[in-house]
Amino acid sequence: MRRKIVAGNWKMNTTVAEGVDLAKSLVAKIKEVPSDVNLIIAPPFTHLVSVAQVISGSKIALSAQNCADEIKGAYTGEVSVSMLKSAGCAYTILGHSERREYYGETSSKLVKKIKLALNEGVMPIFCVGEKLEERNAGKHFVIIGAQLSEVLFELTPEEMAHVVIAYEPVWAIGTGVTATSEQAQEIHAFIRKEIAGRFGDSIANDTSILYGGSCKPSNAKELFACKDIDGGLIGGAALKADDFIAIAQSY
Numbered sequence: 001m002r003r004k005i006v007a008g009n010w011k012m013n014t015t016v017a018e019g020v021d022l023a024k025s026l027v028a029k030i031k032e033v034p035s036d037v038n039l040i041i042a043p044p045f046t047h048l049v050s051v052a053q054v055i056s057g058s059k060i061a062l063s064a065q066n067c068a069d070e071i072k073g074a075y076t077g078e079v080s081v082s083m084l085k086s087a088g089c090a091y092t093i094l095g096h097s098e099r100r101e102y103y104g105e106t107s108s109k110l111v112k113k114i115k116l117a118l119n120e121g122v123m124p125i126f127c128v129g130e131k132l133e134e135r136n137a138g139k140h141f142v143i144i145g146a147q148l149s150e151v152l153f154e155l156t157p158e159e160m161a162h163v164v165i166a167y168e169p170v171w172a173i174g175t176g177v178t179a180t181s182e183q184a185q186e187i188h189a190f191i192r193k194e195i196a197g198r199f200g201d202s203i204a205n206d207t208s209i210l211y212g213g214s215c216k217p218s219n220a221k222e223l224f225a226c227k228d229i230d231g232g233l234i235g236g237a238a239l240k241a242d243d244f245i246a247i248a249q250s251y
């Protein structure tokens with residue numbers, strides 16, 4: 001069954017104490033969110049254990065923002081999927097455009113990371129999205145098609161059944177410029193069609209595809225009303241409990 005998901009990507013924001021406070025505020029407001037909306041928060045690595053304690057017993061799930069592409073060992077500075085799982089993560093964001101752009105995240109690394117995550121029972125939230133110049137050149141379908149085929153088409157159907165996809169146009173992330181609901185729906189439908197072509201209609205129809213990029217309380221309702229938009233991956237607005245909850249209430 002395709003699930004409604006609203007996930008907050010905190011990126012490199014908040015101290016541990018601030019993150020714990022934010023999580024506490026969310027737990028206090030969770031009853032305002034419709035029961036069929038799955039709330040996920042993705043704090044920085046340093047916050048995971050503390051935040052896990054705060055949200056334990058609530059319906060908020062924990063996600064990381066990245067994971068290592070190796071299982072364990074001499075990889076200074078890296079955090080493995082089994083560490084994430086032991087810290088309480090049910091999800092990890094993978095392939096965010098900021099990681100692709102600033103940290104050299106490649107498709108081949110992402111295939112490894114996704115398979116490692118799935119192997120541990122941690123669900124990847126796999127991000128795709130085109131840059132402004134790519135959209136202006138009319139290449140957005142080609143770019144997103146390649147991002148999907150280079151990574152997700154390497155998975156087995158069983159693996160694909162546990163992946164959440166996030167469409168995040170790079171030009172909309174943190175810019176205040178949101179994709180129109182028509183632009184977003186068009187790409188989401190395309191993504192679902194591509195997944196159906198490779199894995200069949202059943203898996204495609206069951207895959208949650210989230211929109212990300214300047215999603216806020218004022219535009220979430222229109223975006224989430226689209227047929228192929230199953231929720232949002234929220235950056236800036238996830239740092240304010242009231243805004244994040246208001247977005248989740250938009251369903």
Ligand code: PGA
Pocket residue numbers: 009168172173174175176212213214215233234235236237
């Ligand atoms: P934004 O970020 O909501 O601040 O645009 C979204 C994201 O990068 O996941």
